[in-house]
Amino acid sequence: MESFVHGVILAIGLILPLGVQNLFVFNQGSIQPSFIRAVPVIITASVCDTLLIILAVQGVSLFVLKFSMFKVLLIGAGSVFLFYMGWLSWNSGSVQQSDVSSQIFTTKQQIVFAATVSLLNPHAVLDTIGVIGTSSVNYQGSDRLLFTLACILVSWIWFFSLAGLGRLFGRQRRFADGIVLINKVSAVFMWGSALYMSYSSI
Numbered sequence: 001m002e003s004f005v006h007g008v009i010l011a012i013g014l015i016l017p018l019g020v021q022n023l024f025v026f027n028q029g030s031i032q033p034s035f036i037r038a039v040p041v042i043i044t045a046s047v048c049d050t051l052l053i054i055l056a057v058q059g060v061s062l063f064v065l066k067f068s069m070f071k072v073l074l075i076g077a078g079s080v081f082l083f084y085m086g087w088l089s090w091n092s093g094s095v096q097q098s099d100v101s102s103q104i105f106t107t108k109q110q111i112v113f114a115a116t117v118s119l120l121n122p123h124a125v126l127d128t129i130g131v132i133g134t135s136s137v138n139y140q141g142s143d144r145l146l147f148t149l150a151c152i153l154v155s156w157i158w159f160f161s162l163a164g165l166g167r168l169f170g171r172q173r174r175f176a177d178g179i180v181l182i183n184k185v186s187a188v189f190m191w192g193s194a195l196y197m198s199y200s201s202i
Helices: 002-015 020-031 036-066 068-090 097-103 107-119 122-136 141-170 175-201
Strands: none
Touching: 002 122, 002 141, 020 036, 020 107, 020 141, 036 107, 036 122, 036 141, 068 175, 122 141
């Protein structure tokens, strides 16, 4: 069970920090009319993380570390996407009860945005590949399988819990007033992340 515990601790450490993916899942959990309506974003984020974890464990990390140009392209695409997401978040209007429907993402929009936030987020991709991928080389056979399953399990539990927490706060009467502020903070966070990644790649 050592490999399983290691996977749990490692995955928690990687997924806890506030990031674009977490903010998006929390936001959708808070503004959707019901928890079921937020399930598409939860499933998409979890599936994307599962895919990244499996690819990392299967050795993609060695590919990324070997070909530096791939890393540059990943950071470039991710930075552009974060600027775009920040612009959308900054310009989102008030979510008072009278116009909350205009802020609710459809199932298709949730899936597309969650997938892009997950797969075009260089920090998330590089953390998964660089940390989980390289850590997995210490295990073989069933130990590696347990390590992988632990990382995946933490990811799924986290996103369901995060959306649930958003739902809990979103039902508070005063919380609607703070959604706009959260969107502004999210936008600044995205732009800051994009600038930092661009700077660090130069």
